[in-house]
Amino acid sequence: MVGSYLHKDPWWMTTLIYVFLIVFTIATIYPIIVVINVSLRPGNMLHTTSLSLIPKNATLEAYRTLFLHKPFLRWLFNSTIVSGMVTILGVSLASTAGYAFSRFRFRGHDFGMIVLITTQMFPVTMLLVPLFIMLISLHLYDTFLGLVIAYSATVLPFCIWQMKGYYDTISVSLEEAARIDGASHFGAFYQIVLPLAAPALVITALFSFMGAWSEYLVAAVILNDKTLYTLPLGLKQFQSNFDTEWGLYAAGAVIVCIPVVALFLVLSRWLISGLTLGSVKG
């Protein structure tokens, strides 16, 4: 059916494709519309059997309650700090380690790559109990630092693979030329290669940020102090109370989604090149 685009489609085919695409796209974004809808419902209308896209008597009441009467700003602040730190750590560690895996044939190179993939197969339950015990003995339990280290480690394997694949597509001759001109090894990496790898760096930053911004389980195990709660922990509290706080949950969810969705949309062009280039040529 599809595959080549040398032919021009007959009109009925184009129509069919559009109908399919439109129906499928509506079905895809429908849950997102639902969350927005619930967040705008007045408190006495949370339970409704109406399917209208904009609720009757739409109000921003839930948002107001969220910011003024709930510790939502606190959670937002905590999540921003944690995600920001994980992004910085993730990008700096993955960009250097990925570079080493791309350019050097050191001992343990292949083994290291296999280890990275293997870590993805560990069920999260395997790491939680030991991590919990270890963080207590290191006095990192119930601290952001503990959470940041845990998150960084979980996003690193994928990010290193990703960066390595992208570096592989950048020609070595550029660095060699820079070396001949007197640049140090690190200088060649930092000034020549890193700027060229910008698309992959952006993707790595995005994944590091999302990994921390969206994580629920590890945070639930590591954080106990309610003033340290991140967004997922806070929102889960609302959701477990379907009757009264469903609107608050929805309003919180909308706000949580805005930065990640915005990032995704801005970066979606780079997502395709940054993510696949490595695997195509590598």
Added chain:
Amino acid sequence: MSTVMATTAIKGFFADLKRNRLAYYYTLPAFLVMGIVILYPFLYNIVISFSNMSLTHFRDWHFVGLRQYGRVFADPLFYATFGKTLAWTIINVFFHVVIGVGLALILNRPLRGRAIFRTLLILPWAVPQYITALTWRGMFHYRYGEVNLVLIKLFGLPPIEWLSTPLGAFGACLITNIWLGFPFMMVIALGGLQSIPHELYEAAEVDGAGRFQQLKNITLPLLKPVMIPAISLGIIWTFNNFNVVWLVSNGGQPADSTHILVSYVYKSVFNYYRYGYGAALSMVIFFILLLISVNFIKRTKGTKGVY
């Protein structure tokens, strides 16, 4: 003899350390962090899996050999949950790939407004998983959930008891996870399609190959090397996807009937405090997944000669 070998090995290592010093500097920080958070807990978990650690034996635990592993394999529920996990993985990855590649094929054509469709269709990936799961759980509510309302009002169908029956809850988890997973495959497939040289289609055209033949003989085979790593990752991630199952079914409800292996372990560790048992079961899950992945990667590489 062996000391000689050991010393040469160590000498070789130090020689390599000198030659590739920079490589070690570059990788050390990352592996240090992963060593603390992943490797150490992994080793610790192996130790616990041979012990009787539980709530009553938290500090005074001792080794019990393979007893915990014996318990895992003696439990009929383990086999049932394993079967369910396999079904969960296969159904999810199948739909992710079919929907993702299908949409990519459509969106790779010169189509007015395709950028808009592409952007909107990526959205499920951008939404944090826990929000996806919690929101869908609300949407599966029997009386007020949008899924049933759409079924009744738009299609005139009877409502379905999504969250209160085992089959319904499993279906709800599946739908949620399929929704959030296809954009990843779509993005990968789009990237792969863009890298296929246009001349191949022109040549095929000259040879009189039809559209279906072009799809079968050019597009799909050339898409395969891009999709295989993505599918491998998809299998690994789906097999252990805790979030969706746990949050949609609210901890395996109804009555612990909605579990895949990873949520089943979580329950026994964090709700029943059976640390030793949980550690052993975690090890078993890891090895099952390792076997599946190695097998999958080997098989798909074995057919590489085709193109």
